[in-house]
Every structure is written in structure tokens, then in C-alpha cells.
Amino acid sequence: MRPTMALIVLLAVWGLGGVAASLWPPAIPPWQLFGSALLLLSIADLAMLVRRPTPDVVRSMADAWPIGIARPVSLHIDGGAKAQHVEVFDLHPPGWRVDGLPRALRLAPGTVARVDYTLQPDMRGPAQFEGVQLRLRSPLGLWRQRREAGTPRQVRVFPNFAPLTRFALLSADRASRLVGAHIKRRRGEGTDFHQMREYRVGDSLRQIDWKASSRARKLISREYQDEKNQQLVVVLDTGRRMLAQDGALSHFDQALDAALVVSYLALRQGDAVGLLATGGERRWMAPQRGLAAIDTLLRVSHDLQPQPVATDYLAAATELSRRQRRRGLLMLVTNLRDEDIDDVLAAVRMLQKRHLVVVASLRERALDEVLDADVHDHDDAVRAGATARYLAQRKAAHDALRNHRIGVLDVTGDELPAALVQRYLAIKRDGLL
Numbered sequence: 489m490r491p492t493m494a495l496i497v498l499l500a501v502w503g504l505g506g507v508a509a510s511l512w513p514p515a516i517p518p519w520q521l522f523g524s525a526l527l528l529l530s531i532a533d534l535a536m537l538v539r540r541p542t543p544d545v546v547r548s549m550a551d552a553w554p555i556g557i558a559r560p561v562s563l564h565i566d567g568g569a570k571a572q573h574v575e576v577f578d579l580h581p582p583g584w585r586v587d588g589l590p591r592a593l594r595l596a597p598g599t600v601a602r603v604d605y606t607l608q609p610d611m612r613g614p615a616q617f618e619g620v621q622l623r624l625r626s627p628l629g630l631w632r633q634r635r636e637a638g639t640p641r642q643v644r645v646f647p648n649f650a651p652l653t654r655f656a657l658l659s660a661d662r663a664s665r666l667v668g669a670h671i672k673r674r675r676g677e678g679t680d681f682h683q684m685r686e687y688r689v690g691d692s693l694r695q696i697d698w699k700a701s702s703r704a705r706k707l708i709s710r711e712y713q714d715e716k717n718q719q720l721v722v723v724l725d726t727g728r729r730m731l732a733q734d735g736a737l738s739h740f741d742q743a744l745d746a747a748l749v750v751s752y753l754a755l756r757q758g759d760a761v762g763l764l765a766t767g768g769e770r771r772w773m774a775p776q777r778g779l780a781a782i783d784t785l786l787r788v789s790h791d792l793q794p795q796p797v798a799t800d801y802l803a804a805a806t807e808l809s810r811r812q813r814r815r816g817l818l819m820l821v822t823n824l825r826d827e828d829i830d831d832v833l834a835a836v837r838m839l840q841k842r843h844l845v846v847v848a849s850l851r852e853r854a855l856d857e858v859l860d861a862d863v864h865d866h867d868d869a870v871r872a873g874a875t876a877r878y879l880a881q882r883k884a885a886h887d888a889l890r891n892h893r894i895g896v897l898d899v900t901g902d903e904l905p906a907a908l909v910q911r912y913l914a915i916k917r918d919g920l921l
Contacts, residue, residue: 489534495630498526530630537626537633543568543595545620545638547578553615554648556736558587558608563620563638565603567595573625576603579618579636583610609645612741613791617641646790647744684708718921719775719816720754720761720912722747723808726792727767727799729823732852734901739850740794742901743821748785750819750908755779757916762812763788766804768795772811801828805835809842817844817921819908824849826881829888836894844920846895846911849886853900855879 491499502523509515544566553559563578577590588605595601609615620638625631684700687707700708724730724747730740737745751761755778762775763785773788799822808818818839824832824847836845858875861868886896899907915921 489537489631489633491530492625492630492632495530498630502526529628533626533628533630536628537624537631540570540572540624541568542624542635542637543572543574543622545622547617547620547638547641549643551643552649553607553609553643553645555609555612555645555741556648558585558606560604560606563603563605565593565595565601565622565637567597567599567601569597571595571597572627573629575623577621577623578605579621580607581609581615581617584608584615585610610736612645612647612744613793615643615645617643644790646786647741647748649748649786684710717777718759718916719812719814720751720759721775721808721812721816721818722751722761722763723804723818723820724763724765724789724792725767725799725820725822726765726769726794727822728794728796729799729825730767730794730850731796732823732850734853737901738794739823739852739901740792742904743848743850744789744792746901746904746908747789747819747821748782749905750912751785752779752782753909754912755781761785762816764804764808764811765789765792766807767799768797769793772807774811775814775816799828801831801835802838805838809838812843815842815844815921817846817912817915819846819848819912821848821850821904821908823851824882824885826885829885832885833888833892836889837892840892840894844915846897846915847889848897848899848904848908849882850904851882851898851900853902856900 502519505515505519505522509519546564548562548564550559561578561580563576565574565576572595573592574595575590575592578586580586585608586605587607588603591603591605593601593603618640619636622635622637624633624635626633684697685708687696687701687709691709695709697708697710724740724743726740730738730743732739734742747763751763754761758777760775760777761781763771763773765771769792771788771792773785776784812818820836822832832847836847839845855875855878858871859879861872863869863872882898886898889896895911897904897907897911
């Protein structure tokens with residue numbers, strides 16, 4: 489319970505009147521009368537505010553939130569039997585970016601007011617909404633009282649699944665192009681027989697089925713498609729390397745978002761998708777087929793967080809070799825440094841005996857910005873030189889992997905989804921699995 493500015497001003501006026509009455513005694517009776525009236529009015533106003541019921545509030549929002557994406561929330565506030573002025577603030581999870589609160593409004597009798605605002609979560613995992621905080625104003629406007637209405641509610645923050653909702657309405661090829669992956673497909677060629685059809689201009693001679701053409705007395709071509717029911721396992725580093733921040737999201741959040749994109753498109757292609765998180769927190773999801781697997785992947789990974797610990801790549805390779813017996817495509821997403829190359833190379837060579845391995849090494853966007861910036865003084869020159877040396881050492885580590893026929897992607901977090909999808913589709917197209 490707090491006095492409003494109106495009551496504070498009236499008390500200040502009454503106090504100044506007391507100073508004047510002390511200097512001019514005839515003003516004492518009016519001053520006392522004013523003080524008594526102000527006291528009675530403030531007590532009566534306070535009593536009316538205390539007896540006033542707390543408005544009912546119902547919160548309307550989604551149970552699942554994508555990280556980094558603003559989503560709407562609606563508060564429905566019952567005005568009750570009498571008009572009143574309130575200030576509204578929702579007790580949302582701390583740290584989330586809010587737009588549209590606090591809000592002051594007048595509740596008309598017998599109506600339900602609606603307050604719309606947006607929230608943007610900044611961390612994955614479970615999040616708790618407490619009640620809705622209301623600040624009521626007394627009928628005479630002399631007091632304000634803070635109350636809590638509504639009920640607590642828990643939601644879950646997932647990786648950014650917003651792109652997947654757009655992909656659902658598109659074909660796999662169009663969705664791949666939307667991500668930024670551009671693969672030139674060879675019409676009618678693949679590894680699995682699909683169908684017989686009439687010859688089209690542009691078909692290669694090896695596609696023609698001469699026996700079928702002889703029977704039909706016209707040219708018949710065999711059409712192939714990319715092999716299905718293969719397996720893709722995304723290996724996510726949850727160690728200290730993935731704590732690097734690029735803009736609003738960490739490297740790990742960007743890697744997880746990209747893993748969802750390539751997994752969804754792989755499921756659309758008829759392949760099975762699995763996940764291994766290793767380094768800090770550890771999770772395993774065995775490869776599954778069907779678009780329902782994306783829901784399983786979201787549930788398994790939504791609360792994963794990178795930890796400030798070193799990643800043991802050899803231990804991860806040993807675990808993956810034990811769990812994943814069938815040959816598949818393994819995509820390791822990490823932030824590779826030159827001091828890690830020996831362990832990474834040994835781990836990948838172990839996996840190469842059975843699987844096809846691709847290493848996606850995330851690069852901080854700030855490194856590119858330093859090299860692109862103009863050099864004005866000695867500090868700028870030292871910074872640019874140190875960055876160039878670091879990138880050269882990083883490139884040497886990548887070249888060491890490429891020398892052992894290991895695919896390496898050196899990309900920023902923004903480029904990662906397109907790079908993973910493009911490499912996956914290229915491997916499918918070339919029949920490397």
C-alpha cells in the first residue's frame with residue numbers, strides 16, 4: 489500500500505499551511521480543519537480500496553516457445569462491478585525481452601479488458617510464469633495497492649522451430665533452397681530405382697531400358713531416386729567451445745537450430761535421424777524415421793546447455809561407435825581449435841572405419857569483422873595480425889582433417905544451416921553412403 493502523488497501533494501500543502509499558521513495564529517483553526525478532513529478522506533479512501541476485490545486475470549499463450557523469437561501473450565482482465573484504474577505487469581520469466589508492458593488502463597464495469605504484449609525468450613529449457621501483478625488505485629486516487637492475480641504456469645522453450653513450420657508447406661527441394669542450399673540435381677539419376685517412364689529429351693543413353701523400349705516400340709527410360717532409409721546422426725559439442733556468443737545466440741543455440749533444419753529435411757527425404765550430445769551434458773537419441781521424430785528430437789534437446797568443460801572427442805567417438813552400429817552419415821558440430829586437432833583426428837579416424845564423417849567447425853563472426861575493418865592505428869594493426877594468425881592456425885587444423893578425406897565446413901553460425909543441408913544433399917546425390 490502506497491500513497492499516490494495526489495496525497496503527497498495534499499500533505500505537502502497541509503505542512504506548508506502549518507508553517508503559515510505558526511506565523512499567523514488566526515489560520516490555525518482552518519489548518520486543523522483541513523488536516524482533519526484530509527485524514528478522514530484518506531482513511532475512507534484506503535478502506536474502500538482494501539475492500540475492493542482483486543480482478544480476475546486469465547493468461548493466454550503458447551505452451552512451447554522458440555528461443556529468440558517474439559511471441560504474443562494476452563491477459564484477459566475482468567472489470568468487476570465497479571469502474572477502476574489499474575496498472576498491469578505480468579510476472580514473466582526474468583531476462584526475457586518484453587514489449588508492451590507495463591500497461592495502465594481503466595476497467596469498465598461488467599467488461600473484460602484485454603492486454604496484448606510480446607515476449608522473446610533468451611534461454612532454452614523450462615520457464616516459469618508467476619501470477620500477474622496489478623496495482624489498483626483507490627476511488628479518490630489517494631492510494632495504490634499492489635496485488636497478484638492469475639495462476640502460475642510453466643512453459644518450455646525449445647530451439648527455434650519456426651523455420652520448420654514454413655518447411656512443412658514446401659517440398660523438400662524448395663525447403664532446401666529456402667535454407668540457402670543450392671544443389672544442382674541430375675534429373676532421373678540416383679541410386680534407387682524409382683519408375684519406368686517415356687524417354688524425355690535430356691535423358692542419358694544409360695537410362696534407356698532397351699528391352700522395355702523394344703516391347704513398347706518407343707524409347708523407355710529408367711528413373712532413379714536418391715537412396716532412402718539411410719541414417720544421419722548429428723553430434724553436438726556441449727563443451728566450453730560452444731559457449732562463444734555470436735549476437736543474441738550462443739554457438740550452441742545456433743548449432744542446435746541448424747541440427748533441427750538438416751534433421752527435418754533428412755526425415756523428409758526418408759532417412760532416419762539421431763542425435764548425440766557430448767562434452768558437457770550428454771544425450772542420446774537413436775536414429776528414427778518419420779516426421780514424428782522431429783518432435784522426439786525437440787523434446788530430447790530443448791533443455792540442453794553447453795558447460796564450461798573440455799570435450800573428450802575420443803570418449804565421444806567410442807560411445808558413438810558402440811551405439812551406432814549401422815553405417816551412417818555423422819555430422820560433428822563443434823568449434824575446432826588447432827590445439828584440439830590431435831584428439832579430433834584420432835576420434836574421426838576411429839569413426840571413419842564404419843561411417844562417413846563431416847566436421848562443421850563454427851567460426852566467430854567477429855573474426856571476419858576484424859579482418860574487414862580498416863586499420864587506423866597500431867592497436868588495429870596488432871588486432872588484425874593476431875586474428876589473421878589465429879585463422880591461419882585454424883585453417884591448418886582443417887587442412888589436417890581434409891588430408892585424411894574428412895569433410896570440413898568452416899562457417900559462421902548464420903551460414904551453418906545452409907552448409908549442413910548442402911553437404912547432406914551432395915552426399916545423397918553422389919551416393920557416398
